[in-house]
Amino acid sequence: MPQALTRDANRLGVARPRHKSPVVLTALSPQSGRCRRAHRSLGQSTIVGLYELGGIAASVAVTGPLFGWPTAGLVAATVAATSAVGLSGYQWRSMPSVLDDLPRIVSRILAVALFVVSVPLLASRPGIARDALLCALMLLVVTIAARALAYGTVVFLRRRGIGLANTVVVGSGEEGLRIGRALEAEPSYGARMMGFIDDGPDPGDESTPGQLGRLDELPRLLRDYDIGLLIVAFGGSGSDSLVDLLRTLGRSRCEIFVLPRLFEMYGGTGRVQLVDGITLAHTRRAAFRCRSLILKRILGTVLAGLALVVLSPLLAVVAIAVRHEGGPGVIFRQQRIGMDGVPFTLYKFRSLKPVGDEGDVRWNIDNDSRLGPVGRFIRRTSLDELPQLWNIVKGDMFIVGPRPERPHFVEKFSDTVPGYQHRHRVPVGLTGYAVTQGLRGDTSIERRATFDNLYAESWSLWLDVKIVLRTVRQVLRFK
Template sequence: MTMDSAPARHTGQGGTGPAGGSAFAPAPHAGARRSATAIHPPRRPRADQARSAVRPKRTRRRSRVLPLLTADALATALTVATLPAPALPAAAALPAAALLPVLLGALHAQAGLYRPRLAPSALLELPVLAGRSAVLWCTAAAVVAAVDRPHALGWSALLTAVCLQTVLACAGRGLANQLHRRAAVRRPASTLVVGPGAGASAVAAALHGRPEFGLRPVGVADPVSDRTLPGEGDTGALPFLTTHEDVRRAVIQNSVRHAVFTRPPEADERTAALVRLFHDHGCRLWLADPAGTAKITGMRLANPGDQLWGYAVQPLLPRPARPLERWVKRVVDAALALLALIAAAPVMAACALAVRIGDGPGVIFRQERVGLYGRPFTLLKFRTLRADEHEAATRWTVAGDRRMSPVGSFLRKSSLDELPQLWNVVRGDMSLVGPRPERPFFVAKFATVHPGYEARHRMPVGITGLAQINGLRGDTSIEDRARFDNHYIDTWSLWQDLWILARTAASFFRFRLGGS
C-alpha cells in the first residue's frame, strides 16, 4: 500500500493526511490505550512537496549544536571576565577569551555533548561539564605558569574558575535546551516509525502524546511484513508501508526529517536498506527500544541516558562518527596512494607491457563496483582474464579459471593486478583499507543470502581489508568475509588501518590461490 491509497477513518477532527484523506488515529494498544488520539500528518503546500522531491538532501533540520556552542563560549568569556585581575594578567585575558572557548568546544565534542538528543538535560551533564571545566582551566593555569610565572593562577583562583565555568555552562545549556524544546513543540518534524506493528504503534503514540520531543509520526514502515493492511493494535489508521517505494514516497510527500527504528536496522536486510534511503534524503535516524533488549551491532552507540517517554533511545549514525579521524583517513589515503603510484610506476609499466605482449590490447580492465552506501563507481585493474566485461560482471572467478592467462595468473596471485586501484584511492572512489568492493550483480545476490552483507557498505571500500589479511580472497566464504568486514567497521580506528596496511605490505608478493 502506498501513501496515496492508505485508508482513512474519520475522527471528527480537521486536517488531512498526506494523500488528502482524513486525519489518522492510532488504534488502542497495551502501552497507550488512554492516549489514543488523532495523529494529523503535517500539511504542506504542494510546491513545498515538489521542492522536497527535487532536492531531498536540502531538508532543513533544527540543530542544537549552534545554541550549545554559543552557551559554552559565553560561559567561558564570562568566567574570564569575572576572575580577579591578579588571577589572569591583562596581556593574557584577551587571548584566553579567544582560545579557551575553542578548547572547551573540542573537549565537549570529544565527550559527546553536542550529539543529537531527544530529551537533553543540562543537569544530567553536570558531572561531565565539571570534569571538562577542570581540564580546561588546569591547562590554562599550566600555560600561564609557564609563560608568566609571577602571574600564575593560585589554587583559589583555579577553583573559582572551574566552579564558575561549570555553573555558567550548565545554566546556558539549560536555557538552550529549553528554547530548543519550545521550538520543537511549535514546529514538530515529520517522522516515520520503522519496525513491527506492536512496538511501532507504542512509539508512535508516545511521540504524538509528548510534543516536547518535536517528532510527529506520519506513518509506520514494516518492510519485513508481507501484509498489505495493518492488523488490529499494530498501526491504527497511520499509513502502513511495506515496500521500499512506499517509504521513499512517504519521505518525499511528508518532508520526513526523522526516522525512528524500533529495533536495530541490522535485524534484516530489507530494514537495513532503508538506512541508506533515509540518509540520502537527509533524515536523522534514531533507535527506540520498546522491549528494552535491543543491542546495536552495526551502528555506533551514543547518549546512554537519552529517552523517549521512558523508551531508551539512541541516535543511529550510519557513518562512523569521528569526522576528524575520517578526514585524516582520507588525507592519509590520498597521500600514500599518490606516493605509491610514483614508487610503483616502473612495476606498473612492466605489468602493463607483460599484459600487452601476453594477452593483447586492453591493458586496463574497467568494471562497475559498488562503493560507499551502495553508490557505483568504476574500478581499475590490470586485465587478467580473456573475457568481455559483460561476462565478467556476472561470472565468478575461481583459481584455475581457463580464461586466465599465465601472465594474468601471476598478476592475480601476486596481487599486482590491484595496483591501478591506487588511482581509485586518489580520486576518492576507494580507501586503502576497507571492505573489498563487489559487482552489482553479486551484491544483490549476496545481500539476499548472507545476513549483514549489505551493512558492509557503511564504510568506504578498500584495496585491502581485515578479511583479506586473514586469507579471505577469491573463492572463499562470503559469509566469513561479511563478518570480518563488519567487525572491521564496528572497531574501526586509524591504528587498525595502519596495522592492516603493514600486514598487507608484508605479504604483498606472496603467491596466493585465486583473487578478490
C-alpha cells in the same frame, strides 16, 4: 549501471530530503488530514553552541584583564574548538540534562587545561601556568552553567510546541503504543508524534495517532511527512526485512532509534535515550554523513601519493617483469562498480592476457594454466594491486572499503545474495574488512557481504587503521 544497483539507487533516492535546510517547513497531520505549518526553530545543538560561545565570550571578558588577554584567549579558543567538535555529532535527546554531560565536559576542559598549562611549565613560567589553570577553571564553571541554561531553553521551547521533531514509530505492538502515547502526552520529549508504520492492523487507539501506512511505504512516508525522528519498535515484521529496509535510509536526514531486545535489561551504555522508561538505542550515523570521511579522503590521497613515490622502484621492477613475461600491455584496465553503483576504471598489473571479454565475466584465474611464474607471484603477494594507488589518488576508491567488483557479478550477486547491494553504501577500497578475514578469491560471497555491511555500519578511522595493519601482516605472510 547494472539493473540491480539502479533499483537500489532508486530506493535510496526516495528517502533523500527535499529541503536542504534542517528547519521543518510543513508536515501533514494524520489526526486532521490537513497540512499544517510547523514552528521554525533552532536545533538543539545550535542553541547549546550559542549559549556556550556566549559563556566563553563572557569568561574571556572577565579573565582577560585579570590574567592577560593572550592566556585567556588561548584557553577560550581551545575550549571553543573542542566544544564545536563535540556538538557536531549531536542527536535527538529525549531528556537533555547537564548532569549526563558533566563527565564529558569536565574531562574535556581538564584535558585543555593540562595542554595549555604544560607549555609555560616546560618554559619555567609557573605564573603563566597558574593563570591558564584559573582561566580553564573559570571556563569549566561557565560552560556547565551555559549548558544547563541551554537545556532549560530547549525544554521551555518544546513545551510550547517549538523545536519538535516530526516522529513516526515503526511497529504498533505493546511497546510501540506505549512509546507513542508517551511522546503524544509529553512534548518535553521533543517529538511530535505523527503516527505508526506497520504491516499489522491499525492500533485503533484514540489516545494516539493512527497508522500511516505499511513498511514498504516507509521511504515515501518519511519524505511526505518530513520525518526527523524514526523509532523502530516491535511490530508485525521480522528483523531481517527491517534491517534491509533501514539500510536504504542512509541518505535520509532523520535520526533512527531502535528498541533493543531485552530492553528491560539494557544497561544504557553508549548513545541511548529513555522514553517512559523504555530504552532506545541510537543507530550509527551513515559513514558518508560523517565529517571524518573527509579526513579519511584527504589522508588516503596523501598516503597513496606518497606510496606511489616511495614504491616507484618496486613498481618499475614489477612492470619490467610483467613486460618480459607477457609482452606489451603491462597495466590491465577493468571496469568496476564503486559507491552508489558508479562505475570506474580500475588499474592492475596484468598477470595474463585475457581473451575477448573473459576478464569481465570469468570469476577466478588462480588455477589458469596460462599463468606464468611472474603472474602467480604478483597475485599471491598482491603486488598486482599496487596500481590501484592511482585510483585512490584520483578519488575512485579509498585505501579501506569493500573491494570493488565487476558489473556482471555485481548484478548477479545483488539478485542472489542477501544484503549484497547494501555494501555499496560506502566508498570501495584497496583492502577491506572482508579481506582481513581471508575472504578474497574463490570464497563465500555471502560472508563477504556480511563483513562489508558490518564495516559500513561500524566504520571509524581507527577501524581503518586496524584493517590496514592486518592487511600488511597478511601480505608479509603471503597469505
